[in-house]
Amino acid sequence: MAKTPVTFTLNGQSKSAFADPGQNLLDFLRRGVGDLTPKFGCGQGTCGACTVTIDGETRLSCLVLAETVYGREVGTAAGLADGAALDPLQTVFMEHFAAQCGYCTPGMLVSARALLDRNPRPSREEVIEAISGNLCRCTGYEPIITAILAVAEGRARA
Amino acid sequence: MTVVETYPTLDQAARAMGGDAAFLGGGTLVMRAVNEGVAPARLIRVTGPGLSELRVSGDSVRIGAGVTMADVLASRDLEFLHPVARVIGGPQVRNMATVAGNLFAAHPFGDFAAALLALDARVIGAGQGGARPVADVLRDRARAGLVAAIEVPRPRDPKAFGFLKVSRVKPRGVSILSIAAYLPREGGRIRGARVAFGAMGPVPLRSSGAERALEGQSLGAAAIDSAASAATEGLDPPTDEIASAWYRKEVAGVHLKRLLTDMERR
Ligand SMILES: Cc1cc2nc3c(=O)[nH]c(=O)nc-3n(C[C@H](O)[C@H](O)[C@H](O)COP(=O)(O)OP(=O)(O)OC[C@H]3O[C@@H](n4cnc5c(N)ncnc54)[C@H](O)[C@@H]3O)c2cc1C
Ligand code: FES
Ligand code: FES
Numbered sequence: 001m002a003k004t005p006v007t008f009t010l011n012g013q014s015k016s017a018f019a020d021p022g023q024n025l026l027d028f029l030r031r032g033v034g035d036l037t038p039k040f041g042c043g044q045g046t047c048g049a050c051t052v053t054i055d056g057e058t059r060l061s062c063l064v065l066a067e068t069v070y071g072r073e074v075g076t077a078a079g080l081a082d083g084a085a086l087d088p089l090q091t092v093f094m095e096h097f098a099a100q101c102g103y104c105t106p107g108m109l110v111s112a113r114a115l116l117d118r119n120p121r122p123s124r125e126e127v128i129e130a131i132s133g134n135l136c137r138c139t140g141y142e143p144i145i146t147a148i149l150a151v152a153e154g155r156a157r158a
Numbered sequence: 159m160t161v162v163e164t165y166p167t168l169d170q171a172a173r174a175m176g177g178d179a180a181f182l183g184g185g186t187l188v189m190r191a192v193n194e195g196v197a198p199a200r201l202i203r204v205t206g207p208g209l210s211e212l213r214v215s216g217d218s219v220r221i222g223a224g225v226t227m228a229d230v231l232a233s234r235d236l237e238f239l240h241p242v243a244r245v246i247g248g249p250q251v252r253n254m255a256t257v258a259g260n261l262f263a264a265h266p267f268g269d270f271a272a273a274l275l276a277l278d279a280r281v282i283g284a285g286q287g288g289a290r291p292v293a294d295v296l297r298d299r300a301r302a303g304l305v306a307a308i309e310v311p312r313p314r315d316p317k318a319f320g321f322l323k324v325s326r327v328k329p330r331g332v333s334i335l336s337i338a339a340y341l342p343r344e345g346g347r348i349r350g351a352r353v354a355f356g357a358m359g360p361v362p363l364r365s366s367g368a369e370r371a372l373e374g375q376s377l378g379a380a381a382i383d384s385a386a387s388a389a390t391e392g393l394d395p396p397t398d399e400i401a402s403a404w405y406r407k408e409v410a411g412v413h414l415k416r417l418l419t420d421m422e423r424r
Contacts, residue, residue: 004162022160022192022201043193045186051250057228058250063189065182065201067162111249132329133248 004067010035011079019066025059026050028066029076037077037106041135048134051107052076058114060133077106080113088151089113096147100138107134112148121152160192162201168223171204172284172304181304183259184226186251187267211307212236220282221308223258227270230257238316242273242338245323248330258305261295265360265396269323269336271296272356275364276338277319279310296361317424318342322417323356324409326400333357334401335410337417339368346376353385353414358395358406367391368414382418386411 003018010033017032024043029035029052041047043062050061053075080087089112092098099105108131115122115130122130127148128141136144163179165171175181179200182188191197209224214235221230230236230243231252246252246260246269260270261281275296280289284304295302313319320339325331336356341348351372353365367388375381395406 021162022197024189024193044190045247045251048248048250057253059254060186060250062193063185063254065162065185065189065192065203067164068185068203129329130249133250 006067006070008069008071009073011075023066024062025052025064025066025069025074026061029061029074032066035076035078039103039106041103046135047104047107048111048131049104049107051110051134053110053114056114056117058111058133075110075113077109080109087113088154089116089148092147092150092154093144096143096150098139098143098147104134104136104138108136108144112144112151115148116151122148124149127152159199160197160201161199162203164203164205166204166206168204168206168209168284168304168306171202174200174202175304176200183223183256184254186247186255187259187263209306214312217314218309218311221257221310223256223305223307225257227252227255227257235312236310238313238319239270239273239310241321242270242323245325245329246270257308261292261305261308262299262302266333266357266398266400268362269333269356272336272354272362273321273338274308274310275354275362276340276352277310277313278340278352279308281305282307282309293364296363299361313340313342315342317421320417320421322413322420324413332400335395335406335413337410337414339414339417339421341372341377341421343377347374348372348377348381349374353389355389355393355410357400358390358393358410360396363393365389365391365393365414372418377418377422382415382422385418386415389414 006019007016019028038061039049041049045060045063052061055073111131111134127145178198179202180198182201182203209222211222213220227243227246274292279292281295282289284306318341323336324334335358338354340352351369353368356362368385371385371388389411390407395403397403
């Protein structure tokens with residue numbers, strides 16, 4: 001079966017790989033490109049563990065046909081830290097115990113980063129709305145919400 | 159195995175459609191089927207721009223087939239549809255889900271389609287000049303062909319349009335049911351009442367009982383009560399994991415009453 005060459009940008013770096021027919025972006029990123037940060041939870045759009053950004057907007061990579069990202073910018077949790085320097089969101093997630101098993105964390109971080117890039121000082125309601133497409137089975141959400149708000153407030157002070 | 163065919167225009171895509179093909183819109187439902195291995199053998203997609211166009215002409219807005227719920231929310235011209243787009247899925251779904259795809263979404267989905275039905279929107283098919291009522295497309299979705307755009311009349315009085323989605327989980331739960339009501343008034347009386355339910359049948363459907371009860375009346379307690387008691391006349395809602403048919407029938411009138419009371423107070 002013919003494979004489709006896909007050239008795109010992943011976290012600022014140009015990448016090329018072959019997509020299988022009908023392959024979703026999640027599988028393509030994990031197996032074709034080797035970025036293991038987006039997770040497979042359901043493959044149905046319900047859990048958000050596979051959340052990535054495409055041209056800055058959050059998408060569920062399990063529901064994106066891989067070849068449609070040709071020429072576009074994909075962002076994953078792997079792009080958050082700059083070498084050893086963590087994104088402030090990653091630091092507060094640790095400080096506030098916002099990750100327990102960690103399975104939802106990459107998707108949560110991508111959704112939270114997209115929110116803060118668009119709206120640096122969100123209200124609590126806006127934070128809840130922004131992560132409403134991301135399920136967490138461990139934390140009960142409160143630590144995650146607190147962590148995201150902590151970054152927002154940190155920025156406001158800075 | 160799914161084969162993907164890519165075309166530069168919707169017209170070319172339309173010619174490639176057939177029994178074993180599915181058109182790829184935002185993909186929120188089609189890719190689910192692909193992942194589950196139950197998708198048709200061919201996926202048809204279009205790369206050309208233009209499908210995401212939103213254009214206002216006179217008192218209607220033309221919504222291109224590729225316009226997403228997030229695009230609707232970003233448009234001031236579509237403010238009357240914001241309460242509808244806002245409650246469809248979560249943020250990621252809204253960035254992907256198209257308005258055209260919503261017309262074809264299986265029960266319990268189709269909240270946006272219910273709003274389009276109440277607003278008497280018209281559907282422009284690929285390669286077609288004319289437009290058909292959205293109800294025609296909903297009546298026989300399998301044979302509807304490809305949708306190029308949807309033309310939505312803008313309510314002259316935005317307060318005449320109301321929408322309510324009822325779900326167990328908030329935000330982001332799927333519908334127990336949704337209700338869209340368009341009640342334009344002339345001299346205080348409702349003229350041309352349109353009330354549509356989502357998730358109360360195999361596809362979004364109008365409530366002829368509620369419409370009859372409201373037509374020619376002023377929107378007040380008496381009209382609202384009779385609309386609520388006639389709401390489910392002729393409707394035969396499905397049972398699913400969200401709610402039973404019995405439950406849906408029991409609560410539909412109650413929620414219609416809440417929506418209409420809210421509209422009365424605006
Ligand atoms: C987690 C989740 C939550 C959801 N929540 C809601 C909700 O609250 N309310 C709701 O109504 N829906 C919901 N949906 C369902 C779905 O996302 C929406 O109905 C959406 O509008 C479908 O559009 P799409 O572009 O993603 O469709 P696709 O998956 O691309 O296509 C769906 C169907 O429409 C057909 N189609 C698409 N575009 C065209 C066209 N231009 N011409 C002809 N046929 C076309 C496809 O062939 C297919 O049969 C949800 C889905 C998920 C995964
Ligand atoms: S794996 Fe994509 S939403 Fe669950
Ligand atoms: S930390 Fe385990 S699912 Fe969120």
